[in-house]
Amino acid sequence: MTVLDDRALNRATLARQHLLTRADVAVPEAVAHLCGLQAQEPQEPFIGLWCRLAGFAPGRLDEAMTGRAVVRTHLMRRTVHLVTAGDALAWRARHDAMLRGRVLGTYRRELAGLDLDEVAAAGRAVMADQRPRTMRELVQALEDRWPGPPRRVLGELVVAALVPMVQLPPRGLWRQSAGVRNLPLASWLGRDIDPLPAAGEGDPVGRQLVRRYLAAYGPAAGADLRAWCGLSGLPAAVRAVRDELVVFRDARGRELFDLPDAPRPHPDTPAPVRFLPAFDNALLGYHDRSRIVDAAHVGVSVAGHRTVLVDGRVAATWAVRDDRLRISPLRRLTAAEEDAVRAEARELAAFLDERIEHIHLDTVA
Structure with missing residues (x-):
């Protein structure tokens, strides 16, 4: 089995991440290829796209956001990501269990005894009028019914885990410092979130995540995939597509998977200087x-x-x-x-x- 050292893996990552050569593609296409950009700091995606796209102008991302082609939402690792509308709708249900689990893991004591489905139903009912709300406004509508948890904890539970939300523009626009106003994802995009498949139908979303991740980050190990998205249960998805993949090992003996035709440049390929934003997924997208x-x-x-x-x-x-x-x-x-x-x-x-x-x-x- 071919062994890829760190330099070979580095050049593959740079190529997949558009960091060897700036790409000449539209913003939604770039965001889709990268499987989203980390966006907890609202201005950082602009730097992330500037270092990856030829002739990038901030207005191109502003237009994609106001035009609803890309959205800001809690997704991978329970952090705010900028993802395409299609990926947000297709991937959100697959992330539900992880999002709930991470909020509960952080605030288990404060949320003890709450019926999460009941809280989720109440949150959806409050937002049914399709009026954008801050987290504070949403909590004010719920706290009489659940006075126990601290406001911040109850708000984070609803917004980050129970009700799929979008952070609306002008939050995240170029040089804007607007606060967070939330609206249900389905309301903003005018389409329901894709449901999980029925039992026995496999995990097509998981298989898609494997392929998409490898296109942007491969070659990579299963632990890297999980570190990127925070999801469990993906080893089964890797096994389901294994026959479509090529397999390598790294210098530490880990098994790495990749798409057969994905770029793996020669290790001696020159790499230009690149200034990356905070929390860039070119770093955070791997366990190793x-x-x-x-x-x-x-x-x-x-x-x-x-x-x-x-x-x-x-x-x-x-x-x-x-x-x-x-x-x-x-x-x-x-x-x-x-x-x-x-x-x-x-x-x-x-x-x-x-x-x-x-x-x-x-x-x-």
């Missing part, structure tokens, strides 16, 4: 992140730091404060790497257009 970040720095992927890829790997963090774009290397950079980082930083500063007057590259002691 060694293909893209060193073990000593893996914490930056969950701490909310924006990162810089140099030769395909996390080599620095970056931030904008006042009029300065500051880059903090995690290792020594060569003179050529510093030049490339500064050049891409200038492009990023022009995109952000925040009156950035200084680009500062820290030195490593």
